Structure formats: structure tokens, C-alpha cells
Amino acid sequence: MDFLTTTTFLLITCVIFLIFNLTYTRKSQKKGRLPPGPIPLPMVGNILQLNFAEVFKSLQQLSEKYGPVYTLHMGMEPVVVLCSCDAVKEALVDNAEDFGARGHMPLLDKMSAGGYGVVGSNGERWKQMRRFSLMTLRNFGMGKRSIESRIQEEAQFLTEEFKKTKCHPVDPTFFFSKAVSNVICSVVFGKRFEYDNKEFLRLLGFLHEIFKGFSSCWGQEKGIPQSEFNMEGIVNTTFDLFGAGTETVSTTLRYGLLILLKHPDVEEHMHKEIDHAIGRNRAPCIEDRSHMPYTDAVIHEIQRFIDLIPLGIPHKVTRDVHFREFVIPKGTTVYPMLSAVLRDPKQFKHPEQFNPGHFLDGNGKFSRNDGYMPFSAGKRICLGEGLAKMELFLFLTTILQNFSLRSPVDPEELDLTPLLSGFGNFPRPYKMCFIPR
Template sequence: MDLYDVWSQINLMTVILGLTIFAFLFWLCRRPKNLPPGPYGWPLLGYLPQLAMTKEPIHEALAKLGQRYGNVVSFSVANQLIVVLQDYDVMKEAFAQYQLSGRPTLEISQITLAGHGVLTATGEAWTELRRFSVTTLRGLGVGKSSFEDHITTETKCLIEEFHKSNVKSIDPKHIIENAVSNVICSVMFGRRFEYTDEKFQHLLLILNKMFELVGAGGVVEFVPIFAKMQFLPLVKKIISINLSFDEILCQLLYTRNAQDEPIDEDPRDFAGAFLKEMTDKKKQGLPTYLTPASMHYTFGDLFGAGTETTSTTLRWALLYMIAFPDIQSRVQKELDEAVGRNRLPRLSDKPELPFTQAVLSEIQRMGSIVPLGVPHKCTEDTILRGYTVPKGSLVIANLWNAHMDPVEWTNPEQFNPERFLDDEGRFHRKEKLIPFGIGRRICLGEQLAKMELYIVFTCLLHQFTFKPPEGAPDVSFKALNGITQAPASFELSAVAR
């Protein structure tokens, strides 16, 4: 190699090094002042490489950042600033602010259908969609004792499926999803599906894939740069599964509308109510955010979130019952004393079941089904705990960390329902248990989910004793982490009582 070649290589390396330093300094200098503390990342990529390489669940990795930097942490991911809230008090303070009550856009979903639903809308659109949704769900009986029969009817079908297993080993995931999803279908479309219905099973398969692909906290969907990288295999898969979900939702709506008049004057389900409200406002010439696109997204929001979170919680519940047979026996004893053996439990029995309520609360705390909640977006520059949160920041609540705070929860790694009972054995609801989030954007389906969890859990334990299959390995609490934290596949035996 002659002197010219050597000098050329040195020059090339100098240029590369200079550009790297320039990019780093440019990124450093443009970083807004007074941000919450946090780790520095790579130029352009930010903290993404560190998150991608971590071997632990993202919510645990973020919790460790909280131990180092405090309860408000910030870092960049592909030029998107992310602020992570680590404990209950700061979450309560932050999400009381309207500036931190926005939602980021589902960037990849916009490729297939532009619009927003009640979960992702912001401002006036969210106000109208949420008001309509809350009013309509309440009108359909959701959250009221009148809706109990719908859930109990589906629970009886679930009980029959467990009976069919005839004490043999069974993975409960599929049949629980069937039951929970059918409750949502009765609300959304005014009908239930047989568990053998191919279209219904295809819908559940798509939902599972959607939650697996998006990942913890939905970062892939919410960080704009990923939507511009459609060549990535992950992004391609998300686009494909979104198209499949769009198609089957349209089929369900078409089937529903074919059974009724085009517009129901007295809607019997959420779909009919949405169509009527949207049509009425259009006829009156009133401005509205109730559009075909927002209807589509809202159905997806309610259907997807309502099925995945509740069914996952119930699977954790059964897993904990086979792992702690003494606790299962105590729940059954309480049920037998309060309810008897001649009927199924009802909502009216709830005050007489303090230990059962405590067990459900502890399952929700330990499971932390949506460990990072649904991301918020800062709509205006604001101040939180003395730090600046710039407009456009993503704000993530580490609910898992709040539920594992040793200051609030003594020995948080231990499954201990007693923490929800007072000295006289009465159920004591704790403010810092927030499985449905907190603040202005708290989960829309909270009341429905609570009803389902209580009714399904109590009816199943009233009818069965759940045990590990004969010869099965020790119960594992290994979790599969995506948007939700779900138990790894497991099997059990349902022994009729």
C-alpha cells in the first residue's frame, strides 16, 4: 500500500469520525433543556439499541432506570422523546393534566386506514367518542346488574366446555378467549358465536397475533419512523394483520346489518347505536367525529382490548389457583358458605365474598396485565415535578413498577391476598391498585371487565377444583410480554365439585 492509499484511508476515517461527532453534538445541543433525567442514547437511534438488546421484560428494564434516575425518566427512541412515570403518585399527578391526556397516532395502522377510535383520539374527537361510548354502553346495561345475565349465560357455556374435558389435561387459553370475546360480541353486534364458528375463531387468531406483534407498550406503532420503514419484516407483518382485522370487522358489520333494517330506530347493540347517531348527525348537518373510520377503530379498540386483557387476567387467575391450592380451597369455602351449592354466584353475593375479592385484586396486581399501560401524548409543553415535558412527547406509565413498589406493597413478589383485607377480614380496596390505568384516560371497559372477572372466576371455582395435570412439572409463572403480559402456555385439570 503506497503513501497515497494510506493517506486516503486516514482522510476517510477522519471524515467518518467527524460526521459521527457532529451528529452526536447536534443531537446533544438540540435536546430540550430541563428534561427529566435519563440515559443518553445513540445519535439518531437514541436508547433503542439498549432496549432491543435487553434480555429482561421492557417494564423491568425501565423500572431499573427509575431506580437510577428517579420517578420521572426520559430518553429518546429514534428521535421520539419518551417520558416514563414510575410510581402511583407521579402518575396521578401527571394524568390529571389535560396536556398529558392526549394519545399518539397508531402510525402503522394509518397506512391501511386513516382515522382514530376512542382509544387513540385526542381533543374534541376523543371527547365526543368517549361521551358517546360511555352513554351507549351504559344504555346497553354494561356495568349494571341487568347485564349480569349476558355474562352468566356465556359463563355457563364455558363451564360446559370444561366439563367436556372430563378431567383430562387442557390448555384453558382458547375456551376462555371464546367466552370473553362472546361477551364483547353481544355488546358490539348483539349476538354470540358458537365456539366452532370458523369466522369467530379466525378473529381470535388475528387478535392474538396483533398483540404479539406490536410489543411492549406499542412502541412500534407509536414511533413515527417505523411506519416509514415498511421494508422491515415486523412492519410488513403488522400491516398484513391489520388488513386481516379490518376485513373481518367489515364482515361482522355487514352480517349484522343484513339481519336488520339499515338503521335501527331502537338500537339493540353498540354497532346499531353508532350507525344511528352517525346518520342522524349527518342528516341534521351537525359536525361530528362519528365517522365510518372512527366507528371501525372504536370497534377494534373495544373488541381487542376487551377480549385480550380480561381473558389474560382469567388465565393468570387459574394459574395462581393451581399454584396455591390452599387459597383456592379458601375461596371455595367462602363461596359455599355465602352462595350454597344449589345456584351459581351472583353480583349480589359480592359483599359476602371479601376473600374472593382480595384474591382477584392480588391477581390483578401480580399480573399487571398491561404493564406499561397505553401511551399518552403531551399535547402542549407542560411542567411535571419541576421538569419540562415538551409537546409531542410520549408519556408511559410503568404500572408494573407501581404494583411492585415495596413501599406500598410489603414483599411485593409474594402472592398474598391478605394485603387487601383489614384486621376484621373485610375487603379493603387499595387506591394504588390501578390495573385499568388512572386519570382522564382510564380504561373505558373497566366496569365490564370487573363484572366479567368476578362472575367467571366465582362460577368456575364454584363448579370446579383446578389442579396441575398428573405428572406435570412445577407451576411456572413465566410471562410472554407484548402489549399485555400473559402467562406462558400451561395446562390444567378441571375436577367437577
């Protein structure tokens, strides 16, 4: 009896599976020719074929079989994955309007209150939020000397905090969170907070935990409320600025110093360039960057190597799109794999290695690379790209102008692989000593 029951169950399962795939095939043919991909299972799609502890590796392996443009099913919904520099650039830059809507992840929907804020919104609401954000940032000094002076001032406060450690090993995590967040606070509120302010520290801890939790959450498309511009949108846009503006830059700085501890020769080269271009008697300014090709290359390579947001933030096509030899139906979620761009062997000679030479030409001058896309590209490129680049340069050069970096453990023991790797890559905890120069 048990044998008959098991056999019957398996037969029913097989029939359901065949019906599902027949229905899926007919549905796909009606919508258009989606890119190829693994056959989905009923209800769950291809979720069981992904290792969520190493999402990018799973997606990269699928691209090796199905090509740089392929289809996955997250549950019942098809998701198109772009897994090369050429494919991502062709979609987000060459066809920016068609790929310009925001796709959705469950946690992103919750964070943006169902489509509010500049990150998660779409349509007219997104246009208004982005216009509001750009106007507000410009009014508060974005792109002007006033914002540069605020970063320079905060870099000096950060330097004083490091001096207080008196060369003892410290975890730099919240030092950077405080400094970077204070730049945003000075823009939004017109004031900064003391590093020991309890409310300030509570907010930073909250943002840090949210960003870590966000790393493991990505998913399928959901509905979007109709466009409107209201206080909820403004509040969520402000939160976007704080969350993204603080955690992305502070994590990059923290990861960057870990890399320099691992590569003391790179730090030494940066010290020499800083001493030559800036000296010890004035604060670094953004104009110095054009005279410091090696430091500029190191910062670009840090962003490329750490691959902070490997999956990218999902997009969605605004109409039926003919893309290469395929047809992507309107409303389909698209994942532009930034990791595939930043580690594309066609763009970078040694994609798995940290090598500032990826951004230097034969004469030691800074050289741009199409594979540099940590801020994404096209209509949805990160609003804070200019601010983030300015912060990374001014904070790093100010730190290295004043300190030598030392690890309390042998640099050979330092592990540069991420502690968490999902939506975001997070460095492993470490301690370091700031030795005054």
C-alpha cells in the first residue's frame, strides 16, 4: 500500500511538473522570447538552485551555462539577469529609458514604504523625488566648495579621534560611520554631532544592522502605488540619503583600510605621493586628486575589488524590449550584476586580485575603465556618486597624511574575503593601530 501511495504521489508530481512547464512555455511564447535559463520548478521557480550564502557565485555559474543574458524564475515571476560588462552597459546606458524603472526586493519595498523615497520609487514619483533630492543637495552645497570644506572639517575631527587611541588596536567601524554620517547631517540639518552623542550612536547602530540585514534579502517583483509627491516620500528620501550615504561610504573606507593593511607596499606608495603632492602642513583638497594618479587608482581599485553591492539594485523594463535576440516583456525585473562588470576579465587583467594597475596606464597616469561601475549606470545611477568620491578621497588622504597603519596580527593572516556576501559584501571584523607620522 505504501509503495502504491508513493508511486501515485510521484506520478501526480510529474504530471503537475509537466503541465506547469507546458503552461510556462506557452506563456513565454505569447509574451515573447525570453533569454534561456534553467527550467523552473512549480511554485518555487529556480530558488532551490541558488546558494543564498554566495548568490553571485550561483548566478555566475548559471551565466557560464546560459550566457551573459539569461532568465531565472523567483517563484512564478521571471527575472532577467545581466552578467557581463557589455550586457549591463548595453541595457543601462545604451537603452537607459527602457531599463530605467526600479525592480523590487521584499525588504526594499518595506524600507521604501511600498515605493516611496528616491531608491524604491518609480514613474512620476521617482522623477519628483530625484529632482527634489538633486535640488536639495545642490542648495546645501553639493558640488561646491562648501561641501568640500565640511568633509575636510570632519576629516580633521576623525583624525583627532584616531589620535586619542594612542596607537592601541581599535575596530574602525563606528569611527567611519560617525564621520561619514556627520557629513550627511551637516547637509541635512546644518550641524554635526559629537562622536559620543548617545542618540547619534543609536541611529548609526540601527543603520548598520539594517544594511547588514539587507545583504541577504533580494526577491521578486511587487506592485507599486500610483505616483504622488508627499511628506512620506520626502521622509523616505531623507532616510535613503542617510542609509545609503552613511553605510556604503563607511563600509568602503573600512574595507579599504583592511586592504591597505594587507598590502603595506601600496600604503607606502600612497604615503610618498601624499607627501610629494600635499605635504604635511595643509589639509588635502579635491584639486589634489588630479596630481595624485596612484592614490586615485587605489581608491578606484578598492571600490572595484570589494564589490560592495554585487547584485546591483534591480531594474524593471518600462515596455516590451527587444534586447539582443530576445524580447523582455514590459514589467519584467532585471538584475544588472555589478559584480560581473567589476570582475569582467575583458576589462581587468587580474579581476580576482587587488591591483591598482587596473587604473594606471604604462606611464603611471590614471586610466579610466568601462568596467568601473560601483555606482551602477544610466538613469538610476547613484545620486551620491560625486559626494561619495569626494569623501573617499579626502578621508583616505587625510588619514594617510597623518598616520601609518599597523595590524596587530601578521598581514598574511588578514582575510579579505567578505564576512557576508549577499546584497552587499561586508569585511570581516579586524583591529588596527593608527601610528602618528
